[in-house]
Amino acid sequence: MRISIELVPRRIEVLQNELQFIKANFPTINTVNIPDLLRLDIRSWEGSAFSKPYYEYCIPHIRAIDFGMDQEIAIADYLNQNQITEILIVTGDYPQDINREIFPTTSIDLIKKIKSEQPHIRVYAAIDPYRSSIREEFEYIQRKRDAGADGFFTQPFFDIRLMEVYQELLEGVDIFWGVSPVISQKSRNYWETKNNAIFPKGFEPTLEWNVKFAKEALDFSRKTNSNLYFMPIKIDLKLYLEGIFN
Template identity: 25%
Template sequence: MAKSFRDSLEAGFTITAEIPPPKSVSFPKSIEVAKKVAGKVAGLNVTDNQRGMMRMSSMAFSHILLGVGCDPVWQICCRDRNRLALQSDLLGASALGIKNVCVMTGDYPTLGDNPGAKAVYDLDAVQLMKLTDGFSNGKDIRGGVMKNHPDFFVGGVVNPFYEPIELELLKLQKKVNAGAKFFQTQPFFDIESVDTFLEQAKPSGAKMLIGVTPIKSMKMLKFLNENVLTKPIPDGVSKRIEFASDQMMEGLKISAEFINGIRDRVDGAHIMPINQVASLPLLLDMVEEGNGA
């Protein structure tokens, strides 16, 4: 295996990407993509029933990715398990060789495909980070000594477009105090906003992986603007997509340029290829070829 996610982030600019676990037990296409990108990304982030949509366990899929030479960044959210289940999963994941944990609260079940599910949230993201960090330092939930303990690289998420941003930055600091070392952000589409955010987040001292999402069509751009993003995609980007002969290719090109444009400013980029995981190898090739650099 190439350099681990943790070592890569310590060493310099790091690219990670997101891959959702399948809603099935057979997933040759995902594995094919994972194998292709294994040497090109430092970590593959595995979502945990993202948006409350039922998928294969993120721990199981992380383990499968480990088997094909990737370093998984295992996402674990607080929505579905109480503290007993979370702790056993932390031990289980560590025993399976998973080293990186990205902790988050988790979208509420009514937003997903099991709206009647009981929302657990027995621990919140800060408490789970503190617990995970404690495990990594040989302490159990009560502060007792834990022998043969896991050693996780703990991270989380931060929303740079949250208002009031001061509140989100306080929460970021709280997460850092709880042991989080790296953060993934919502997608950015302009470098100016990245600079503003990095300045704001600087006091936390945490490693920042700037979110990148390739736009494959005007329909997707409209959807993101209306339903996902709190800050609209800049005109320059939407015009390029709108007038492109191949909107998907243009979206990948924009992302590649963006990644190469932030390379010198930040710890890393985190690619979230919404509904275009198959394009990931091509995007990474474009980044390597130095698009926009």
């Protein structure tokens, strides 16, 4: 089983402190995944390269719309030079800067291109249980698998019952289930309006509820021989992880 932590590369010194803290205190965590946020100076592959001395497994998020299909993959040499052998391909949100160049490349397009040109790289794709119906999402997952996806990272779940539905559909598929704490009503509103997330009836926007759910998700991952990643947004990292693992 692999357990990953998603760390936002705001600044090198902040990322370094987080890596050192997690490595020293939570040995169960053995993987790091790094999102690619255009508002930051550090790209995901740069954050992953910086994380390599701390963790063997570092997975940058790669935005498909940043790469043209008729061009060489500009970051391929960088990935190989820094021994980054796993990536997560997402479609990517449109940039606020209208002058920034983007391409009509889909995640399926880029998965095919990466697997064709860099077959040694393990490619993960995204599962979004809130994007559409379960049937439509399952069909989209199958298209990504047909394109060459080796595994998947999900959007955060907040209900074990929904995880069970997807686990039954995708039994045997390499999956990192997502868990993210939501500790305010404002945050819950964001997830519901922005991402169409579904919260169970007994949900409470408290540290205690989120720690309890994270433990349940961890047990679920162990029982189903799958993986898990934590996306700790706007929460005390120490309190959250200590609550889960101690």
